[in-house]
Amino acid sequence: MKGKAVLILGATSSMARSLCCKLAQQGAILHLAGRDAPELERIACDIAIRYQTPVTWSRVDATQHDTHPEFFQQVLERLGRLDGVMVTLGELGEQAQAQQDFQQAYRILSSNYTGVVSLLTPIANYLEKQQGGFIVGVSSVAGDRGRQSNYIYGSAKGGLSLFLQGLRNRLTPAGVQVLTVKPGFVDTKMTFGKPGMFLVASPEQVADDILKALSQNRDILYTPSFWWGIMAIIRSIPEPLFKRMKL
Secondary structure, three states, rough: OOOOOOEEEOOOOHHHHHHHHHHHHHOOOEEEEOOOHHHHHHHHHHHHHHOOOEEEEEOOOOOOOOHHHHHHHHHHHHHOOOEEEEOOOOOOOOOOHHHOOOHHHHHHHHHHHHHHHHHHHHHOOOOHOOOEEEEEEEOHHHOOOOOOHHHHHHHHHHHHHHHHHHHHHHHHHHHHHEEEEEEEHHHHHHOOOOOOOOOOOOHHHHHHHHHHHHHHHOOOEOOOOOHHHHHHHHHHOOOOHHHOOOO
């Protein structure tokens, strides 16, 4: 990663911060983006001082689609070029509220899917024209099968997984690697205090797994790896039985 210009979307999350630190340790040049401007500035200053590497930042809201083309031009002006992007954007939302209020559901869908598609559209076109680079998209095991407890969030992540799969199919001939990451439960602000959490991974462990998968040119990563087996079992349950389960 030494000398590579990398954009981190959703840079204030615990997972993203671990990625930023590890990328900076490897000598990457970083641009951090997210909604919380004061926190972005604080993280950027900390990483720049701690690892003696260039770090810039700017504010972006995934739900404000009209601002995304201008945002990407600003990123290019700050970095000078782009070698890769890591997308850790998203919010779990409140399933119970979203079931009653479409505006709540729309916010979850926009934060996790349509906003990411909007942001990645100019980035994918840039990397395709450049004939090289990488896209890392953090989806979720929740997108592998719809469950009553979080099907709105899960449907957005499922859509994102398919979008990334299509991008991979399109961009591989251009030399652009697209890695789909499917974490299980991760110890972050988004999951703190949520019921039903088990086998919770640390953000540092997930960040290590992502960078290792990227270096190995993998297409899909379940992290921690045992989630591949868990989701294989869940996907294999016949629908007549699955619809009677309380998941």
